[in-house]
Amino acid sequence: MPLYTLAINGKKYPVNADAQMPLLWAIRELVGLTGTKYGCGMAQCGACTVHLAGAPIRSCSFPVSAVLNQPITTIEGISKDNSHPVQKAWIAEQVPQCGYCQSGQIMSAVALLKTNPHPTDEDIDAAMQGNICRCGTYPRIRKAIKMAAGTLAKTNGQ
Amino acid sequence: MKNSSELSRRKFIQQVSLSGIALTLGAYFPASGKTEVEIVNAQLVDKASTELLSWISIDTSGKVTIRNHRSEMGQGTFQAIPQMIAEELEVNLDQVTILFAPANPKKFGPQPQEGSFSIRGWYKQLLQVGASAREMLIGVAAKQWAVDPSDCYAQNGQVIHRSSGKKLGYGLLVEEASTLPPPQNVPLKSRKDYKIIGKSLPRQDIPLKINGTAQFGLDKKVPGMLYAVVERSPRFRGKVIRFDDSKTKAVAGVKNVFMVQRAVFGNLTEGVAVVANSLWAAMQGRKLLTVEWDDSGFDHLDSDQLASQMRANLGKPGPSQKFEAAWQTSAKKIDAIYETPYQSHSCMEPLNCIAHVQDNRIDIWGPIQEANWIQADLSDRMGIPKENVTVNMTFLGGGFGRKGFTDYPHEAALISKTMKAPVQVVWTREDDMRTGPFRTGAFYACKGGVDSTGQILAFQMITAAQWIGQEWSPKPYPDPEPPSYNNGNTEGMLHPYLKAIPHYSFGGVGTRAPIPVLWWRSVYASTNGFAAESFIDELAHLAGQDPLAFRRNHLPDKRYQDIVDQLEMISGWKSRGKNAGWGIAITECFSGICGHIVQVSRKADGKLKIDKVIALIDCGWYVNPDIIRAQVEGSIIMGLGAAIKHATTFKDGKAVEQNFNTYEMPRMTDTPEIEVHIMENDEKAGGVGEPGLPPFAPALCNAIFDLTGKRIRTLPFKLEDV
Numbered sequence: 079m080p081l082y083t084l085a086i087n088g089k090k091y092p093v094n095a096d097a098q099m100p101l102l103w104a105i106r107e108l109v110g111l112t113g114t115k116y117g118c119g120m121a122q123c124g125a126c127t128v129h130l131a132g133a134p135i136r137s138c139s140f141p142v143s144a145v146l147n148q149p150i151t152t153i154e155g156i157s158k159d160n161s162h163p164v165q166k167a168w169i170a171e172q173v174p175q176c177g178y179c180q181s182g183q184i185m186s187a188v189a190l191l192k193t194n195p196h197p198t199d200e201d202i203d204a205a206m207q208g209n210i211c212r213c214g215t216y217p218r219i220r221k222a223i224k225m226a227a228g229t230l231a232k233t234n235g236q
Numbered sequence: 237m238k239n240s241s242e243l244s245r246r247k248f249i250q251q252v253s254l255s256g257i258a259l260t261l262g263a264y265f266p267a268s269g270k271t272e273v274e275i276v277n278a279q280l281v282d283k284a285s286t287e288l289l290s291w292i293s294i295d296t297s298g299k300v301t302i303r304n305h306r307s308e309m310g311q312g313t314f315q316a317i318p319q320m321i322a323e324e325l326e327v328n329l330d331q332v333t334i335l336f337a338p339a340n341p342k343k344f345g346p347q348p349q350e351g352s353f354s355i356r357g358w359y360k361q362l363l364q365v366g367a368s369a370r371e372m373l374i375g376v377a378a379k380q381w382a383v384d385p386s387d388c389y390a391q392n393g394q395v396i397h398r399s400s401g402k403k404l405g406y407g408l409l410v411e412e413a414s415t416l417p418p419p420q421n422v423p424l425k426s427r428k429d430y431k432i433i434g435k436s437l438p439r440q441d442i443p444l445k446i447n448g449t450a451q452f453g454l455d456k457k458v459p460g461m462l463y464a465v466v467e468r469s470p471r472f473r474g475k476v477i478r479f480d481d482s483k484t485k486a487v488a489g490v491k492n493v494f495m496v497q498r499a500v501f502g503n504l505t506e507g508v509a510v511v512a513n514s515l516w517a518a519m520q521g522r523k524l525l526t527v528e529w530d531d532s533g534f535d536h537l538d539s540d541q542l543a544s545q546m547r548a549n550l551g552k553p554g555p556s557q558k559f560e561a562a563w564q565t566s567a568k569k570i571d572a573i574y575e576t577p578y579q580s581h582s583c584m585e586p587l588n589c590i591a592h593v594q595d596n597r598i599d600i601w602g603p604i605q606e607a608n609w610i611q612a613d614l615s616d617r618m619g620i621p622k623e624n625v626t627v628n629m630t631f632l633g634g635g636f637g638r639k640g641f642t643d644y645p646h647e648a649a650l651i652s653k654t655m656k657a658p659v660q661v662v663w664t665r666e667d668d669m670r671t672g673p674f675r676t677g678a679f680y681a682c683k684g685g686v687d688s689t690g691q692i693l694a695f696q697m698i699t700a701a702q703w704i705g706q707e708w709s710p711k712p713y714p715d716p717e718p719p720s721y722n723n724g725n726t727e728g729m730l731h732p733y734l735k736a737i738p739h740y741s742f743g744g745v746g747t748r749a750p751i752p753v754l755w756w757r758s759v760y761a762s763t764n765g766f767a768a769e770s771f772i773d774e775l776a777h778l779a780g781q782d783p784l785a786f787r788r789n790h791l792p793d794k795r796y797q798d799i800v801d802q803l804e805m806i807s808g809w810k811s812r813g814k815n816a817g818w819g820i821a822i823t824e825c826f827s828g829i830c831g832h833i834v835q836v837s838r839k840a841d842g843k844l845k846i847d848k849v850i851a852l853i854d855c856g857w858y859v860n861p862d863i864i865r866a867q868v869e870g871s872i873i874m875g876l877g878a879a880i881k882h883a884t885t886f887k888d889g890k891a892v893e894q895n896f897n898t899y900e901m902p903r904m905t906d907t908p909e910i911e912v913h914i915m916e917n918d919e920k921a922g923g924v925g926e927p928g929l930p931p932f933a934p935a936l937c938n939a940i941f942d943l944t945g946k947r948i949r950t951l952p953f954k955l956e957d958v
Contacts, residue, residue, distance in 0.1 A: 096516070103516050112455035113448015115633070117584055118665045122896035125584060153448040160443055168446045172438060172862055175870055176310030177445030178452060178584040178633025206904040210896060212584045212634050213310045214873025216907040218866070 082142055084109065087155030097143035101135075102126045104142045105152060113153035113181045117210070124209030127182040127189075128152050134189040136208070153181035156188060163233070164188050167226035175213035183209050187223050195230055197223065290343045291321060291365050298393055298407030300327050303337040305344035306354045307605050308441060309583075309635035310870070311925040312863035313354045315439040319859050320359060323433045324366030324425065326390035327406075334440050339607030339627035347607045350640050350755065352826035352923025355859060359921050360424070367422040375416055376409040427857070436862035441631070453588045453603035453630045454662065461590065461658045463515040464651050465522045466496060468507035468671055471536060471889040473750045474529035476506045483524035484510055489517030493525065494654060498647040499617065500673065500752045501707035505643075509651050515662055534750040536889030542749060543575065546679040549700035549745040556696075559683075562739035563694040566685020568778050574682065574767040575950040577883035579675040579756055580891075580899060585633020586668040591648035592658035597624040598649055599658075603632035605640035613642040614649055636874075637755040641673070669899060670891040674884050675756030676702040680767035690779035692737045692790060697767060699725040699744035701760075702753045706746050728761030728823045728930050729768040736790040751886065757874060758926040761825035765930030766879075766937075766951060769821035773938040774947065783938060784809050784820050796822075799831055799854055799915065806913050807833040807850045816847065817943025821934035827920070828927030829854040830868065832935040836943055844943075844955045846876075846908040846936065853912065853928060856919030864924050865912040871928030872910055877902040879933040883952050 079094045086109060093108040105114050105128065114137060117125030121136035128137045129151040156162045160169065164187050174180045183206070190197055190205035197205065202223055211219070293301040302321050308314040314334060322329045339347060345358070370390050377395035378385035387398050394403045427434070444450035469475070481493035489512040496509040508527050512518035535541075550573065563569055589602035598614050607627045615622040632639055648661040663671075678701035687693045725744040726734075734740055756762060776786035788800040799822060804810065812818050815837060822831035833850045851868050858864055882899045885892045893899035912928075937948040940958055948958070 096520075099516055107515055111448070112451075115452075115584075116454065116586070118896050120665075120895055120897065123584065123901075153446075156447065158447055160447055165446045169438065169442055172436075172442060172866065174310075174439075174442050174445040175312075175866060176308075176584065176632060176634045177441065177450050180445050181448055184446060203905045210584065210901045210903060212582060212636075212874070212901065214870035214902070214907075215866070216873065216902075216904050217869055217910050220904070220907075 080143070082145065084142070084145060084150060085147070086111065086150045086152060088149075093142070095142045097141060099142045100138050101128070101140045101142050101145060101150070102137040105137060105150070111152050111154050115178055115181055117179065117182070121208075122210070123179070124182040124186060125179050127185040127209065129185060129189060132189070132192065134186050153184060156184060162188070163229040164191065164222070164226045167222040167229065170225060171218045171222040173215050173218040173222050175215055179209060179211045183211065183215075183219055187219070187226065190223065191227055191230055195234070196227055290337070291362075292325065292369050294406050294410045296407045296410060298405045299333065300325070300331065300393065300406070301333045301335060303335050305337040305347050307603075307607065307629045307632055307635065307639075308336070309603070309605065309632035309639065311354070311867060312439060312860065314441045315437070316355055316859045316863060317362060318440070319432055319437060320355075320362045321366040323430055324363050325370050327393045329432060329437055329440065331393065336629045338629065339611045341608050350605065350637065352828060352925045352927065356827050356855075356921040356923055359857065359859075363424050364422065367424055368418050371419045371422050372413040372416050373406055373409045376412045377404045379412075380404065433859050434861070436860060439863065450631050452585050452633045453590075453601070454585060454633070456590055456601045456630050456660070458590060458592065458601065458658045461660055462491065462511050462513060462655055463518045464509050464511045464648075464659050464661045465515075465518045465664065466507040466509045466647065466661065466667070467522055467525055467527055468498070468667065469505060469529055470670070471529065471531050471534075471750075472505065472672065472752055473503065473534045474506065474531045476508060477528040477530045479508050479525060479527040481508075481525055484521040487512070487517055487521040487524065489513045490521040492655060493521070496647055496650050496654075498643050500643050502709070503752070507647075511651060511655055511659060515660075518662075519664075531889070534889075537749055537751070538887050539885040542677065542747075542751075542886065543679070545749070546677065546700040546747050547573070549747050550679055550681040550698055552745045553698055553743045556741050559694060559696055559739055559741040563683055563685050563696070566693045567688040569683070569685035569694075570774060570778055571681070571683040572771060572774060572949055574680040574770060576678050576763040576766055577885070577951060578677045578751070579878055579882070580669050580672070580884045580893065581634075581636045581638035581675075581756055582669055582899060582901070583632070583634030583636060583638060586665055587639070587644045587663040588661060589645045589648040590658060590660040591645060591652040593618065593649050593653040596620055597626075599626045599628070600645050600648070601628045602630060602645065602648075603635070603639050604629050604645070605632065605635045605637070606642065610642050610645045614645060617646060618649055618653070636757045637759070638673075641754060665896070666894040670894045672891065673752035673754035674891075675762065676704070676753040678760070678763040680764075682767060682771040684771060684775045684778075686775060686779040690781050690786075692775055694739040695733075695737045695775075696741040697725065697729075697771070698742070699764070700747050701744065701763070702749055702751065703744075703746045704753055704755060706748065707753060725760070725764065727759065728765035728825050730791060730796060730822055730824050730829070732791045732793045732796050733772070735792050750889070757871070758825050758929040761823055761926070761930040762875075762878065765821070765823035765825075766933045769823060769931065769934035770937055770947075770949065773819070773821070773934065773941065777941070787820065787822065795854070795917070795919065796829070798917070799829060799852060802913070802915065803831045803833060803850075803852050806852065806911075809833065817939040817941070819935045819937065819939030819942055821931040821938060823927070823930040825927050825930060826923030827856070828923035830927040830931050832872070832931040834932070834935040834939040836936070836939045838943065844940070844958050846955070848909045848911065849932070849935075851910065851912045851928060851931075852915060853924070854915035854917065854919070855922040855924050855927070856917065857921040858914065858924070861914055864914055867924050868912045868928035869910050871926065872932050873902050873907060875929040875932030876906065876936075879936055879951055880953060880955050881906065
């Protein structure tokens with residue numbers, strides 16, 4: 079099996095993996111970071127969302143061999159102490175119920191706010207449409223994204 | 237706070253030993269109503285084994301640990317149970333460590349996570365646990381100060397002497413407290429004195445669920461663990477004739493391939509397990525496996541055949557002459573058939589379970605709703621004493637009833653037994669969605685009539701469905717279930733209606749099929765409620781009355797009158813405009829009553845849109861209003877999914893929908909504005925997790941009727957088709 083070096087959350091992890099192994103399983107089973115979740119295996123639910131070179135991807139359908147040298151960020155890389163404005167907003171709005179999909183929801187939300195600091199409802203719809211939550215936390219996710227956008231705008235002096 | 241499931245008993249013992257002593261109160265309340273309180277100190281710990289694990293522990297530094305003995309699948313027991321105990325114990329919840337307790341009916345009483353029961357079933361006993369511990373600690377402090385205990389009170393983890401202002405922390409009192417007999421029947425605080433109950437305190441599990449540290453079943457690892465995936469029969473009762481594992485065994489890492497069973501009620505289903513030293517190897521090996529199935533001896537049903545059977549069954553009960561006679565005398569009468577589909581639970585975390593079977597012991601770890609049942613079931617099936625079966629709960633990535641079953645741990649235990657090693661069995665999304673058990677589809681034949689004053693004179697609802705109870709029946713498929721009449725298939729419907737209706741009749745026919753069925757969030761109320769509250773609406777229109785006022789006229793009890801009044805007020809029902817359609821529905825299940833008002837309108841592009849849902853829940857005494865609001869919001873979205881997004885259908889005896897590309901879930905853009913209100917009253921605690929679901933579909937269809945005059949009687953339907 080080929081050897082890949084994955085740069086995850088600023089740290090390098092050498093992994094021996096089948097070229098076609100989805101990045102999800104490399105992250106969970108070979109690297110051992112289990113915050114990224116398996117939900118459907120076919121890019122339908124978004125539970126496996128991570129950032130590749132800053133952009134959100136569905137890691138369940140992204141082969142490890144296609145990562146190349148691009149840096150990966152997982153939920154564990156957002157902040158360990160819940161200090162990221164999106165995490166703070168998730169606490170303030172008490173978003174999670176079962177919590178299983180929330181890593182993916184947060185990764186999609188962080189990516190949205192990075193490229194679009196003032197998202198409209200339609201922007202939120204478009205960015206979050208790929209993330210399923212069976213507990214139905216969508217109304218709170220929407221509120222939390224708006225709250226985080228407000229915090230980020232203040233931080234950036236906008 | 238630590239991630240509870242990681243703090244093993246070993247570590248706990250260490251913690252106890254370091255601090256010298258811990259007070260542990262276990263309080264399972266047997267039928268006599270006596271409080272069994274056990275004190276365990278450091279000397280007893282090593283002998284005490286799992287007996288240690290009960291609700292409260294305090295170490296000599298004053299650190300408080302409270303155990304949540306129920307599973308946490310999103311509904312909030314991880315917060316609500318400690319919140320109740322902490323109230324009476326007089327400690328701040330943010331200083332408490334919360335741990336999951338394993339299955340132990342001796343310590344915790346029944347632990348099933350079903351029927352919205354965690355609070356309504358046990359709140360008085362759990363409050364008593366906190367109160368007993370508090371009184372023991374107060375007793376010790378009073379003795380040390382040589383004062384009357386009644387001159388002392390507890391606050392913030394300390395006992396305070398009222399007259400002198402002297403204080404002692406719980407940590408300094410716990411050692412002696414552990415030698416005292418626990419007081420019985422301590423008076424509980426009155427609601428007005430609550431400091432933390434009734435408040436929206438932030439959930440203690442949320443910080444773990446936003447940075448990847450919360451441990452779900454799929455995240456759990458134990459040393460030496462192998463991984464298994466199982467190729468299960470695509471038809472529900474197929475048996476393995478033979479399989480070819482030559483290519484599978486050539487995959488590096490695959491260790492064994494063998495036939496494995498799984499008990500689904502009385503039926504032993506079959507599959508072929510692929511076990512490997514990594515999940516990836518097991519999954520790759522499975523792809524190369526071929527299995528030949530014996531699919532004889534049972535029907536290979538299509539959904540439309542199943543529907544025909546259910547429609548035919550609706551006609552099977554002999555007509556009740558008395559009811560028919562009354563119905564015939566109605567000034568105006570109608571009848572209608574309602575149809576609801578099969579549904580998959582589709583928790584976001586697919587099923588999984590770790591089992592480690594050794595000579596005379598079984599250890600289970602996983603996302604589990606039914607800890608006690610699994611303990612008893614495995615003990616029975618595997619011939620191992622119940623006390624040697626340990627069932628450990630992780631966080632659950634959703635449950636909705638599916639994880640309240642014994643099949644997936646049973647299969648894992650059989651695989652572990654063969655492998656003589658701990659094994660994690662992982663279900664793929666497809667395995668999870670196509671294997672079932674499913675919520676049954678249910679069909680309803682309704683008849684009703686109103687008298688000349690517009691009051692309901694006669695109301696009949698006949699159900700045809702696969703009863704969950706039939707799954708236990710020793711009768712082999714396909715014995716027909718005899719018709720039963722006036723048998724009370726009324727779960728979900730408001731019972732006070734029956735006081736106002738002179739002639740009513742309920743009955744049902746169990747439909748037999750090889751499709752396994754199981755409880756699904758709100759169980760029969762999820763379909764009964766649709767038929768009952770749609771038909772009440774039809775009767776309101778038949779009587780020429782306002783649907784909200786019509787309900788008020790037929791709900792004689794004050795509690796229900798208050799709900800209707802409140803719904804009218806919070807929604808502005810009387811002042812609603814003519815360009816929108818408004819629908820009301822109120823249902824009751826698991827001692828929780830919930831009413832929805834759904835508002836729909838047609839947009840400029842001609843499409844129908846759900847603008848807003850206003851919900852009112854009456855769950856009586858409650859703990860955490862924000863968790864209640866979250867549960868009702870989530871129930872509405874799950875109900876919306878079952879009404880307008882998804883269904884499980886069958887073709888040639890197999891489930892058609894296998895992943896989210898065909899089983900379409902509600903997403904962000906499907907989510908209407910939701911407003912949740914909670915009734916304030918002095919009623920006993922009722923259910924929260926499920927009662928918010930059933931009213932959605934009928935309220936939506938009633939709103940669509942209000943706007944368009946079109947009556948929808950079959951779920952699911954597409955909004956764009958209306």
